[in-house]
Structures are given as C-alpha cells and as structure tokens.
Amino acid sequence: FDDRDGWIWLDGQFVPWREAKVHVLTHGLHYASAVFEGERMYGGEIFELTAHTERLFKSAEILDMEIPFTVAEIDQACKDTCAKNGLEDAYLRPIAWRGSEMIGVSAQNTKTHVAIAVWDWPSYFSPEARAKGIRLTWAKYKRPSPETEPVHAKAAGLYMICTLSKHAAEKEGYTDAMMLDYRGYIAESTGSNVFFIQDGVIHTPLADCFLNGITRQSVIKLAREKGFEVVERHIKPEELAGFTECFVTGTAAEITPVAEIGEYTFKPGNISLSLMDDYSKMVRRQLVMA
Numbered sequence: 001f002d003d004r005d006g007w008i009w010l011d012g013q014f015v016p017w018r019e020a021k022v023h024v025l026t027h028g029l030h031y032a033s034a035v036f037e038g039e040r041m042y043g044g045e046i047f048e049l050t051a052h053t054e055r056l057f058k059s060a061e062i063l064d065m066e067i068p069f070t071v072a073e074i075d076q077a078c079k080d081t082c083a084k085n086g087l088e089d090a091y092l093r094p095i096a097w098r099g100s101e102m103i104g105v106s107a108q109n110t111k112t113h114v115a116i117a118v119w120d121w122p123s124y125f126s127p128e129a130r131a132k133g134i135r136l137t138w139a140k141y142k143r144p145s146p147e148t149e150p151v152h153a154k155a156a157g158l159y160m161i162c163t164l165s166k167h168a169a170e171k172e173g174y175t176d177a178m179m180l181d182y183r184g185y186i187a188e189s190t191g192s193n194v195f196f197i198q199d200g201v202i203h204t205p206l207a208d209c210f211l212n213g214i215t216r217q218s219v220i221k222l223a224r225e226k227g228f229e230v231v232e233r234h235i236k237p238e239e240l241a242g243f244t245e246c247f248v249t250g251t252a253a254e255i256t257p258v259a260e261i262g263e264y265t266f267k268p269g270n271i272s273l274s275l276m277d278d279y280s281k282m283v284r285r286q287l288v289m290a
C-alpha cells in the first residue's frame with residue numbers, strides 16, 4: 001500500500017505518499033506504542049470527525065502518550081488531507097506512535113508522531129458478501145479483561161489477536177471471525193461491533209471490554225429515535241439460536257448484514273435493511289438526528 005501517488009500528512013507537513021516512512025527502530029513498531037483511528041468522509045463531510053479525533057487523543061492518553069497537536073488542529077489536518085488528495089468520499093487513517101528517538105521498554109524520551117493517510121475505499125466487505133450477509137466463524141482468541149489490557153483504547157497492540165483471528169477465518173473461507181470476551185460472552189468481530197434482533201427488539205453486547213464503536217453508538221441512537229428498543233447486555237453464544245437478524249457496525253463496515261456465525265444462521269430482515277438505509281442517509285446528512 002506504500003507505492004502509490006498522493007499526499008500523507010506527517011507531523012504537520014504534507015509528504016509524498018511513497019516518502020512517508022519511519023525508521024526500523026521506531027518504538028511503535030517494536031512495542032506497539034501506537035493508537036489510530038478509522039473515519040469516513042461522505043460527500044465532503046467527515047462523519048463524527050471530532051468524536052474520532054477525541055477518541056484518538058483519549059487512546060493516546062490511555063497509552064501514556066502525548067499528541068503534540070490540539071484536537072482542532074488534527075480535525076483541520078484530516079479535512080486538509082482529503083482536500084490535498086482531491087477526495088470527497090474517503091476512508092481516513094490518522095495514527096499516532098512513539099518514534100525512534102530511543103528504544104527499550106521505557107520510552108520516556110520518545111516523541112509522539114502523527115500521520116494522516118486518506119484513500120478511496122468504497123466497501124470494507126465485498127459488495128457480493130454484503131448483499132448476502134457475511135459469514136463468520138468463531139475466533140480462537142478472546143477479548144481480554146480490562147485488568148489485562150487497556151481495552152477501551154483503539155491501540156495497535158489490541159489488534160494482534162484480531163489479525164490472527166481474521167486470517168484463520170479467511171483461510172477457512174469465512175469473511176470474518178466473531179470474538180468472545182474473557183468471560184465467554186459475545187464481544188465483537190475483528191473490526192466491528194455486533195447487533196442481533198429478536199421479536200423486533202435489538203440486542204447488542206455491553207461494551208465493557210471492547211471498543212465502543214462510534215458507529216455502534218450512532219446506530220443505537222438512530223434505532224432508538226426510530227422507536228426501536230435497544231438492549232445493551234451480556235449475550236451468551238447459545239442465545240444466538242433465538243435471534244433472526246444480525247449485523248455488524250463499524251466505520252469501515254458501516255452496517256453489514258451477517259448470514260452466519262458458526263452454527264447459527266440469520267437473514268437480513270426489515271429492521272436491518274431500514275437501519276442500513278437510514279444510516280447511509282444519516283452519514284450523507286440526508287437524515288438529521290435530534
């Protein structure tokens with residue numbers, strides 16, 4: 001992904017895409033001292049821009065890193081990077097990491113660097129898979145306890161088991177993997193949150209040990225404003241037999257119907273389809289929420 005035209009914002013300057021490099025002794029590479037975001041611009045407007053930037057700063061604070069910019073400066077840099085690349089519909093990837101100024105577990109004298117890359121990325125899952133509903137298998141690894149990892153940061157280190165789980169799923173012909181948490185409850189997929197529907201009621205796992213996605217929060221608000229009951233609670237895997245619809249949510253995934261999780265099957269129904277429609281209008285500002 002490094003050999004292409006375009007501009008990347010790096011520590012306050014635009015650099016040509018191919019030249020946006022870091023040293024091999026970068027602390028973030030050795031010790032996962034890196035936090036990032038995933039955002040989307042729709043028709044020239046970045047959806048929930050400041051919420052994403054604030055989460056980036058919060059993730060950095062949780063990892064004891066100090067971003068040497070303000071939230072407003074990063075917001076502006078995100079917009080400028082899209083403009084510089086001539087994009088009105090884009091995926092944005094801001095990232096902050098500890099640099100190569102020193103190496104070792106202790107990294108007190110490293111600088112926190114920030115980059116923002118943006119690219120055209122219409123669909124996270126293939127349009128064919130989205131239309132049918134994606135197929136998920138169970139992940140081998142479990143989302144850790146808040147006593148084991150800083151689970152509410154969007155931190156690079158928390159993705160190690162996501163990549164392993166996604167690869168294992170893809171090798172077996174699945175699109176993604178569903179991860180349980182350390183207690184055995186349903187948690188999230190490797191890059192999105194999950195919702196289930198039973199008798200007109202929407203259920204979603206309580207975000208107490210995984211990323212409380214900005215899309216998840218928007219979808220909960222949207223569904224409640226549309227008059228649906230949304231229950232956030234612990235969900236056991238065997239309860240999946242009682243749900244008729246299932247979808248995942250995320251900035252990249254948007255709302256994607258799920259057809260299968262292991263032995264359980266679902267069909268995208270009216271509620272999923274109407275929320276997908278409302279979500280795509282909301283992000284394009286064709287539907288304004290209270």
Ligand code: PMP
Pocket residue numbers: 038162188189190191192193211212213214215216249250251252
């Ligand atoms: N969980 C994980 C592990 C993710 O990577 C993402 C994508 N950032 C999400 C959930 C959804 O978060 P959001 O809706 O903020 O994109």
